[in-house]
Amino acid sequence: AQKITQTQPGMFVQEKEAVTLDCTYDTSDQSYGLFWYKQPSSGEMIFLIYQGSYDEQNATEGRYSLNFQKARKSANLVISASQLGDSAMYFCAMRGRPGGGNKLTFGTGTQLKVEL
Amino acid sequence: GAVVSQHPSWVICKSGTSVKIECRSLDFQATTMFWYRQFPKQSLMLMATSNEGSKATYEQGVEKDKFLINHASLTLSTLTVTSAHPEDSSFYICSASRVYGTNEKLFFGSGTQLSVL
Numbered sequence: 001a002q003k004i005t006q007t008q009p010g011m012f013v014q015e016k017e018a019v020t021l022d023c024t025y026d027t028s029d030q031s032y033g034l035f036w037y038k039q040p041s042s043g044e045m046i047f048l049i050y051q052g053s054y055d056e057q058n059a060t061e062g063r064y065s066l067n068f069q070k071a072r073k074s075a076n077l078v079i080s081a082s083q084l085g086d087s088a089m090y091f092c093a094m095r096g097r098p099g100g101g102n103k104l105t106f107g108t109g110t111q112l113k114v115e116l
Numbered sequence: 117g118a119v120v121s122q123h124p125s126w127v128i129c130k131s132g133t134s135v136k137i138e139c140r141s142l143d144f145q146a147t148t149m150f151w152y153r154q155f156p157k158q159s160l161m162l163m164a165t166s167n168e169g170s171k172a173t174y175e176q177g178v179e180k181d182k183f184l185i186n187h188a189s190l191t192l193s194t195l196t197v198t199s200a201h202p203e204d205s206s207f208y209i210c211s212a213s214r215v216y217g218t219n220e221k222l223f224f225g226s227g228t229q230l231s232v233l
Contacts, residue, residue: 043207043209044225047222047223104160105162109158109159
């Protein structure tokens with residue numbers, strides 16, 4: 001079974017600062033994928049970044065980067081230069097083997113608030 | 117980029133009626149779609165996996181006769197909440213899987229807020 005743990009129910013960060021959202025996972029799969037999604041108050045789920053278990057380099061997408069530490073089973077999201085529009089709920093998720101339509105397992109989420 | 121359209125975005129219905137929610141992949145074919153349920157301030161819980169041309173795979177504890185899923189084409193999956201009751205009130209969200217070579221991305225619809233009176 002797969003499990004995602006997000007230990008930070010809420011986080012505050014000042015505008016223009018960087019923030020790290022924690023995510024640890026547990027799986028017996030050798031091949032898996034890790035995702036981060038943003039959910040604003042409107043409810044939609046916005047894909048941010050993806051890391052494959054065999055990817056040697058940490059994924060980056062603009063201001064988002066994923067600090068992937070495979071031995072520690074952690075996949076923390078780093079948001080640089082925070083903006084007010086980054087205030088939202090953030091979910092870490094995991095999927096088993098790539099392809100094949102495998103389901104996502106979500107963490108409980110972290111509510112991020114960006115302040116002036 | 118890929119877009120998944122979900123309709124309606126919100127619906128209010130009377131107890132005992134049925135409600136249909138549509139999930140469409142607008143510019144790609146999705147052989148697999150997923151349906152999630154989310155209670156306020158909680159995470160997304162997978163309800164079922166919808167496979168084009170075959171029966172949906174339901175997660176443990178999800179009543180397949182209550183939550184009917186139809187994936188009749190490569191771009192459309194529907195979730196029908198039959199004989200809805202107030203406890204079915206929730207946020208329902210779908211996602212569609214798109215394969216890019218050896219990579220795969222999941223795109224989500226904008227969700228449907230269901231309120232059963």
